[in-house]
Amino acid sequence: MKDEQTSEALTPASLQRHLRSAVFGHRIFYYPTIGSTNDRALDLATAGEPEGALVLAEDQTGGRGRRQRTWESRASLGIYVSLVLRPGVPAIQAPLFTFTAAVAVADALRETCHLPGGIKWPNDVVVGRRKVAGILGETRGSEPRIREMVIGIGVNVNHSVCADRAPILASILEGFERRYARVLAGKPADLLREWEALSALPRGRRVAVEGPHGRCEGTVAGVDDEGALLLDTPGGGTTRVPFGEIVEAL
Numbered sequence: 001m002k003d004e005q006t007s008e009a010l011t012p013a014s015l016q017r018h019l020r021s022a023v024f025g026h027r028i029f030y031y032p033t034i035g036s037t038n039d040r041a042l043d044l045a046t047a048g049e050p051e052g053a054l055v056l057a058e059d060q061t062g063g064r065g066r067r068q069r070t071w072e073s074r075a076s077l078g079i080y081v082s083l084v085l086r087p088g089v090p091a092i093q094a095p096l097f098t099f100t101a102a103v104a105v106a107d108a109l110r111e112t113c114h115l116p117g118g119i120k121w122p123n124d125v126v127v128g129r130r131k132v133a134g135i136l137g138e139t140r141g142s143e144p145r146i147r148e149m150v151i152g153i154g155v156n157v158n159h160s161v162c163a164d165r166a167p168i169l170a171s172i173l174e175g176f177e178r179r180y181a182r183v184l185a186g187k188p189a190d191l192l193r194e195w196e197a198l199s200a201l202p203r204g205r206r207v208a209v210e211g212p213h214g215r216c217e218g219t220v221a222g223v224d225d226e227g228a229l230l231l232d233t234p235g236g237g238t239t240r241v242p243f244g245e246i247v248e249a250l
Contacts, residue, residue, distance in 0.1 A: 041082035211244035
């Protein structure tokens with residue numbers, strides 16, 4: 001959702017006026033311009049910053065999405081943040097936290113801007129067929145449990161519809177924090193039900209997916225408890241794709 005207008009500056013002060021979260025976003029590292037909010041958040045996490053620390057930028061020159069794609073981050077025309085998490089759960093559950101962010105973003109757009117946001121697997125937020133937000137989860141190292149993780153969120157904001165970005169971000173953080181707590185409490189089913197209700201998952205359709213081990217094809221059966229895509233294959237088996245992208249309907 002983009003146009004050439006700009007909105008009120010998104011600063012720590014403007015965000016804090018709207019914050020309803022208990023922890024997320026109360027410790028803010030603000031940069032008018034930065035290369036990548038995720039890179040900075042990973043450095044902060046490695047240095048010991050607590051869970052909920054937020055990197056916030058008005059302009060991001062080296063933003064990226066999944067598969068190292070460039071994410072356009074124009075000054076004052078979006079929300080560019082990264083959040084430090086310390087979930088301590090098995091690494092296989094990492095996709096649940098990008099799902100959590102996607103649901104929080106879609107819900108915030110509905111709440112604050114009255115936009116019918118949906119989700120394309122795994123975590124792109126769309127309005128109609130247009131992608132309006134992307135989520136990127138990253139960790140460092142390969143430990144069996146996630147000691148530290150960052151979730152990057154980029155939202156392209158249409159200022160003719162949403163003139164002020166601070167309430168949107170505050171709503172995202174509150175919704176993310178609330179759902180994250182439920183996942184950590186062992187209740188991912190609640191989140192997955194929300195995700196399913198918002199998703200445009202093409203159940204029953206044959207698709208091609210670019211996953212971690214290359215391209216695979218099958219009929220979409222759904223997602224499992226860790227958010228992995230399940231594909232029924234012609235041979236009668238089921239392929240589990242933990243992350244990737246649906247690239248083609250067959």
